[in-house]
Amino acid sequence: EAGVAQSPRYKIIEKRQSVAFWCNPISGHATLYWYQQILGQGPKLLIQFQNNGVVDDSQLPKDRFSAERLKGVDSTLKIQPAKLEDSAVYLCASRAPGQGNYGYTFGSGTRLTVV
Amino acid sequence: GQQVMQIPQYQHVQEGEDFTTYCNSSTTLSNIQWYKQRPGGHPVFLIQLVKSGEVKKQKRLTFQFGEAKKNSSLHITATQTTDVGTYFCAGAGNTPLVFGKGTRLSVIA
Numbered sequence: 762e763a764g765v766a767q768s769p770r771y772k773i774i775e776k777r778q779s780v781a782f783w784c785n786p787i788s789g790h791a792t793l794y795w796y797q798q799i800l801g802q803g804p805k806l807l808i809q810f811q812n813n814g815v816v817d818d819s820q821l822p823k824d825r826f827s828a829e830r831l832k833g834v835d836s837t838l839k840i841q842p843a844k845l846e847d848s849a850v851y852l853c854a855s856r857a858p859g860q861g862n863y864g865y866t867f868g869s870g871t872r873l874t875v876v
Numbered sequence: 877g878q879q880v881m882q883i884p885q886y887q888h889v890q891e892g893e894d895f896t897t898y899c900n901s902s903t904t905l906s907n908i909q910w911y912k913q914r915p916g917g918h919p920v921f922l923i924q925l926v927k928s929g930e931v932k933k934q935k936r937l938t939f940q941f942g943e944a945k946k947n948s949s950l951h952i953t954a955t956q957t958t959d960v961g962t963y964f965c966a967g968a969g970n971t972p973l974v975f976g977k978g979t980r981l982s983v984i985a
Binding site: 801803805809816852867 | 964
């Protein structure tokens with residue numbers, strides 16, 4: 762089974778620039794999450810999708826962050842304009858449907874550095 | 877909102893010593909999950925606990941879920957250098973997983 766694919770792996774931008782990250786979840790995983798992990802901290806949820814609908818975006822800074830999952834498969838997360846404090850690893854995760862001993866499967870993440 | 881706290885933040889052990897990390901939630905959880913993140917890597921799912929008082933074992937790792945479903949622990953017996961990494965607990969209530977800050981484990985050979 763292929764894992765969660767994310768790109769790019771690394772990105773360096775100047776503050777006030779824009780950046781976009783891409784995620785392709787595991788096939789058949791209807792639920793997709795974007796998490797932000799600042800160095801030394803645990804992942805923090807930004808947004809949750811169920812198919813192509815947003816379930817929870819209460820912690821997404823909507824003045825600068827946006828995300829979409831138009832066809833219910835892959836997803837993009839955008840930051841516009843970026844701030845220094847956005848430097849972090851952006852992790853995409855997906856989850857198998859139903860209950861059971863299913864955890865989240867994370868991608869390798871995109872490490873963003875804002876200078 | 878829901879908060880998940882983990883202690884200790886760091887733990888340095890000699891290879892062969894035991895290690896325990898503790899997790900506490902501000903609210904009752906429907907389940908708790910544990911993840912391991914190697915340096916430079918991404919979180920990898922270890923296990924999910926659902927029932928009050930549940931205990932699960934994976935080789936040298938023992939996971940417990942408290943009776944009140946608000947706390948959990950991970951115990952590693954006889955640590956090895958391959959155990960190095962950060963261990964996160966993550967609680968699920970009525971929201972997606974909320975992660976603790978993790979416990980970073982260093983193992984000295």
